[in-house]
Amino acid sequence: MKKQPFLRTLGLLVMTCILVSLNYSCNTGGNTSSGVLGDDVASQVYVAPGEYDEFYGFMSGGFSGQISVYGIPSGRLLKVIPVFSQDAEKGYGYNEETKPMLNTSYGFIPWDDAHHPELSQTNGDTDGRWIFINGNNTPRVARIDLSTFETAEIIEIPNSGGNHSSPFTTENTEYVVAGTRFGVPYPQADVAINSYAENFKGMLSFISVDQTSGEMDVAFQVLLPAFDYDLAHSGKGKSHGWTFFTTYNTEEKSTLLEVNASQNDKDFIAAVNWKKAEEYLAAGNYKEVPANYAHNVYDEETHMATSTMKKTVKVLTPEDCPGLVYFLPTPKSPHGVDVDDTGEYIIGNGKLSADLSVHSFTKMQEAIANQSYETTIAGVPVLKFEDVLAGVVEKAGLGPLHTEFDGKGNAYTSFFITSEVVKWKVGTWEVLDRAPTYYSVGHIMIPGGDSKNPEGKYLVALNKITKDRYLPTGPEMNHSAQLYDISGDKMKLLLDFPTVGEPHYAQGISADRVVPNVKKFYPIEENKHPYRAMGEKDTRVERDGNTVHIYMTTIRSHFAPDNIEGIKVGDKVYLHVTNLEQDWDVPHGVAIQGAENAELLIMPGQTETMLWEPKSVGVYPFYCTDFCSALHQEMQGYIRVSPANSNLPLTWGLNDEQNQS
Amino acid sequence: MLLGSLCLLTLFVFPMWKIQLFAPQYPNGVTMHIWINKIGGETPGTLQNINILNHYIGMKPIEPEAIPELKYFQYIILAMVALGVGAAIWNKRKGFLAWIILLAIIGAVGIYDFYLWEYDYGHNLDPNAPMKFPDDSFQPPLIGKKNIINFVALSLPHIGGYFIMLGAALAIAAWWLKGKLKS
Numbered sequence: 001m002k003k004q005p006f007l008r009t010l011g012l013l014v015m016t017c018i019l020v021s022l023n024y025s026c027n028t029g030g031n032t033s034s035g036v037l038g039d040d041v042a043s044q045v046y047v048a049p050g051e052y053d054e055f056y057g058f059m060s061g062g063f064s065g066q067i068s069v070y071g072i073p074s075g076r077l078l079k080v081i082p083v084f085s086q087d088a089e090k091g092y093g094y095n096e097e098t099k100p101m102l103n104t105s106y107g108f109i110p111w112d113d114a115h116h117p118e119l120s121q122t123n124g125d126t127d128g129r130w131i132f133i134n135g136n137n138t139p140r141v142a143r144i145d146l147s148t149f150e151t152a153e154i155i156e157i158p159n160s161g162g163n164h165s166s167p168f169t170t171e172n173t174e175y176v177v178a179g180t181r182f183g184v185p186y187p188q189a190d191v192a193i194n195s196y197a198e199n200f201k202g203m204l205s206f207i208s209v210d211q212t213s214g215e216m217d218v219a220f221q222v223l224l225p226a227f228d229y230d231l232a233h234s235g236k237g238k239s240h241g242w243t244f245f246t247t248y249n250t251e252e253k254s255t256l257l258e259v260n261a262s263q264n265d266k267d268f269i270a271a272v273n274w275k276k277a278e279e280y281l282a283a284g285n286y287k288e289v290p291a292n293y294a295h296n297v298y299d300e301e302t303h304m305a306t307s308t309m310k311k312t313v314k315v316l317t318p319e320d321c322p323g324l325v326y327f328l329p330t331p332k333s334p335h336g337v338d339v340d341d342t343g344e345y346i347i348g349n350g351k352l353s354a355d356l357s358v359h360s361f362t363k364m365q366e367a368i369a370n371q372s373y374e375t376t377i378a379g380v381p382v383l384k385f386e387d388v389l390a391g392v393v394e395k396a397g398l399g400p401l402h403t404e405f406d407g408k409g410n411a412y413t414s415f416f417i418t419s420e421v422v423k424w425k426v427g428t429w430e431v432l433d434r435a436p437t438y439y440s441v442g443h444i445m446i447p448g449g450d451s452k453n454p455e456g457k458y459l460v461a462l463n464k465i466t467k468d469r470y471l472p473t474g475p476e477m478n479h480s481a482q483l484y485d486i487s488g489d490k491m492k493l494l495l496d497f498p499t500v501g502e503p504h505y506a507q508g509i510s511a512d513r514v515v516p517n518v519k520k521f522y523p524i525e526e527n528k529h530p531y532r533a534m535g536e537k538d539t540r541v542e543r544d545g546n547t548v549h550i551y552m553t554t555i556r557s558h559f560a561p562d563n564i565e566g567i568k569v570g571d572k573v574y575l576h577v578t579n580l581e582q583d584w585d586v587p588h589g590v591a592i593q594g595a596e597n598a599e600l601l602i603m604p605g606q607t608e609t610m611l612w613e614p615k616s617v618g619v620y621p622f623y624c625t626d627f628c629s630a631l632h633q634e635m636q637g638y639i640r641v642s643p644a645n646s647n648l649p650l651t652w653g654l655n656d657e658q659n660q661s
Numbered sequence: 662m663l664l665g666s667l668c669l670l671t672l673f674v675f676p677m678w679k680i681q682l683f684a685p686q687y688p689n690g691v692t693m694h695i696w697i698n699k700i701g702g703e704t705p706g707t708l709q710n711i712n713i714l715n716h717y718i719g720m721k722p723i724e725p726e727a728i729p730e731l732k733y734f735q736y737i738i739l740a741m742v743a744l745g746v747g748a749a750i751w752n753k754r755k756g757f758l759a760w761i762i763l764l765a766i767i768g769a770v771g772i773y774d775f776y777l778w779e780y781d782y783g784h785n786l787d788p789n790a791p792m793k794f795p796d797d798s799f800q801p802p803l804i805g806k807k808n809i810i811n812f813v814a815l816s817l818p819h820i821g822g823y824f825i826m827l828g829a830a831l832a833i834a835a836w837w838l839k840g841k842l843k844s
Contacts, residue, residue: 581713
């Protein structure tokens with residue numbers, strides 16, 4: 001009898017152990033997926049030192065305003081490309097050459113919200129020439145040259161507010177598009193906000209792209225009701241010639257949109273026939289209206305950007321252009337609109353519904369031919385939902401946002417509310433697989449996943465919420481991406497990696513479509529910068545009133561000149577520095593004590609300019625900021641600043657060679 | 662014989678010699694090309710890159726304008742081509758032999774001259790050089806491989822150089838065959 005309590009205790013202990021171990025194993029299984037216990041996940045993302053990744057991944061920076069470039073599948077960060085935001089690291093938007101890139105009709109805007117990167121395409125395939133991205137806040141579209149991975153051009157979009165449904169290229173990069181997310185008065189005017197439905201409009205812009213230079217031009221705009229044009233994708237294959245835009249706020253409300261813009265059971269997908277638009281343009285069926293928007297181009301030979309203001313834009317109105325736009329009713333405040341790789345299916349990701357509505361391009365054409373309209377809004381025929389619907393992916397999850405394709409007849413949709421990616425079959429609309437994301441996935445990306453020929457090997461989920469996925473870094477932490485292997489029937493989680501800013505959309509491309517075109521440095525003989533110095537013999541200092549131009553060079557491991565005297569307080573000193581190096585990855589940097597600026601970071605063969613306005617008398621050191629060589633620490637110099645009324649002549653020199661103006 | 666002498670013309674199309682430098686941070690090496698009338702490299706910037714490397718140890722910059730051989734050696738080669746063509750037309754064994762011997766002498770003088778320049782660059786170092794390695798020799802190898810501080814230097818004939826050898830071989834073959842046909 002005495003032994004019983006002891007036995008009971010022992011029994012309890014054993015029970016507890018079993019429960020604890022069960023609980024523990026449950027946790028492990030839930031958190032890290034079955035991959036850990038199954039096959040070797042690590043080797044699938046392991047790219048050995050010195051080896052290259054198979055794909056480039058271009059992630060938008062969201063509120064960072066930039067694009068970050070990752071290697072896929074390793075998740076290694078390769079570069080951050082400054083686009084819409086000043087970048088002190090590279091001097092972008094700080095040096096005189098790139099300041100004009102950020103010019104707008106509102107003046108110099110050093111930041112934007114960069115949303116959707118989109119690779120250029122040829123015949124519906126990503127071609128590795130350029131990547132475009134939209135600035136949402138001050139409506140802009142940028143073009144990045146993939147031979148240099150630098151921003152080559154930025155064009156502002158007139159008559160727009162919140163450039164969200166952008167840039168989403170056509171099949172041969174004939175156009176990238178820009179649709180306004182926020183209705184704005186057209187033309188801008190001092191009107192009552194509650195006159196929204198009456199005075200506000202929504203504009204869709206088509207930006208033509210020159211096939212050789214890449215140069216962009218707002219070819220035309222389509223004037224529509226002030227719905228919120230949320231996202232877009234252009235047709236391909238049989239639907240080439242059309243671009244589709246989702247809408248919400250078809251209620252046309254201006255306050256408490258979370259309720260008031262969520263009332264209609266169905267909003268629309270606006271289908272724009274841009275080939276028809278070209279006919280109307282050729283026929284002169286447009287209005288050329290006054291506008292004011294910046295067009296900024298970076299010239300790779302002068303290493304300088306120029307900003308010009310454009311003064312008119314061509315506007316097409318559906319009333320005057322029958323057949324230009326149709327509305328496809330789509331439940332319910334659809335977010336992404338994605339066209340499958342065959343070009344037949346147009347997927348409306350009904351954000352506030354559990355279903356995905358898939359429209360058929362063929363059925364849409366039939367409905368248009370039969371003129372089977374439900375009604376007409378502002379000259380735009382509204383097709384009947386049942387007429388154009390191909391199928392519904394039912395109750396796949398909550399909050400569908402975006403869909404990508406794998407080229408094998410499958411589609412993958414992100415569900416924000418239920419934090420998962422769902423794989424479903426195009427045509428039968430059956431759900432095949434689902435994988436959890438950590439946490440709250442927004443966009444997803446499959447390399448080429450919105451092109452005609454997706455490379456369906458990996459899927460990247462771009463998650464909005466990170467919480468406990470990494471070592472904590474205080475209240476603010478990087479967003480998180482997750483890489484899935486989608487080569488098999490079931491999706492397999494391979495890797496977590498943190499991302500810069502807030503990646504909205506991303507694009508991926510086989511490295512071999514990009515690598516052969518990538519430049520290693522700028523040939524010095526092609527340098528046409530007006531203030532270049534083509535060698536140390538060319539270096540000098542020139543005064544023109546209060547403005548001083550210093551023509552300086554860098555080469556391992558000195559500046560020429562490195563001692564300069566005769567600068568005065570109140571001068572505007574332009575330091576034009578040419579990097580004479582002609583070898584891969586030998587940039588030099590320049591920083592001057594007290595310059596209200598960022599450093600210059602000058603690539604081989606390039607010239608960059610820093611404006612320095614010395615405020616007080618003294619001798620100020622400057623130095624190279626990029627560890628260039630064994631004698632990098634010695635790469636330094638001095639500039640002497642004398643009082644404003646000083647008569648000290650300008651002198652400059654390097655070692656024994658001293659010069660005087 | 663004619664072909665043998667014309668082989669020398671390839672010197673105006675291809676470099677005759679190359680010196681390559683290998684180090685971890687130069688995964689593809691730095692390859693300098695020596696032509697009959699110029700010094701270049703795989704890229705337009707190669708010579709500058711080599712001079713940048715050399716300046717750490719105080720080696721004087723390689724300036725093709727300062728090397729007179731690059732100016733006049735091409736005329737010697739052209740003269741040799743003319744003599745070779747002449748010998749071919751003359752079509753006498755002793756003419757062939759004379760041309761072969763002359764080519765050998767010019768080749769030997771050329772290689773000796775190359776050695777002298779290498780010696781000059783490798784030993785005439787600026788005493789104010791930032792880096793000094795008193796016990797090390799910076800003279801590149803005449804032919805073959807050598808370790809020079811952190812670099813492995815490799816000196817080998819290039820296409821033009823091989824064509825000189827081919828030219829000589831063809832001339833010797835012509836001389837030999839002619840002898841054989843006679844007997």
